[in-house]
Amino acid sequence: MNDIALEIEPDVAATLFGDRIDLARQFTADLARRGEELGLIGPLELPRLWTRHILNSVLVAPLLSPGVVGDIGSGAGLPGIVLAIARPDVSFILIEPMERRVDWLTSEAASLGLTNVTVIRARAEETKLDWPLDQVTARAVSALSTLIPLTAPLVKAGGEMLFMKGARVEDEITAAAKAIRKARLSEIEVLVLGEGVVPEVTRVFRATVD
Secondary structure (H helix, E strand, C coil), X not given: CCCCCCCCCCCHHHHHHHHHHHHHHHHHHHHHHHCCCCCCCCCCCHHHHHHHHHHHHHCCHHHCCCCEXXXXXXXXXXXXXXXXXXXXXXXXXXXXXXXXXXXXXXXHHHHCCCCCEEEEECCHHHCCCCCCEEEEEEECCCCHXXXXXXXXXXXXXXXXXXXXXXXXXXXXXXXXXXXXXXXXXXXXXXEEEXXXXXXXXXXXXXXXXX
């Protein structure tokens, strides 16, 4: 066990999660306890686990619509598990290729009682679904020029991409111009979430798949 201390829960967490805060606390504690051992988070992440990862993820929750959301490269469950906690009215398919991470996601969903979560072991481009997704999310997976072609085939016409991105997202959009045209994306925008609410804002690339 790492002797670095877990970040104290910020006051705003209870506001953002509402009556689901206890589940968020359990997930955060589980991730703090086992995350480094399983290679889910780095050894220096505990002092900013809430701020940089949990709150960063839950800010996307209001952008989701009731339906089926796919989280690509779900990894530690960021944002997939966090969003499933915050939005029990939405069904989530967590898509992750690594067996160790699939086991983690499956056990956490069961431990937390998240009946709105299905975990699939697959790469995005190999994923076969019985129905197209209403929305797709991803966090820290790959550049838009790679991510868009991988995920567009999984999303229904009129569905949305919601990709969490860093400060250079505009550069990624420029570099992905060809992929954006090929996928026939429209209503492209960058949303900055959490300003004045959390220490680190969340940037989301949002686009509609036509």
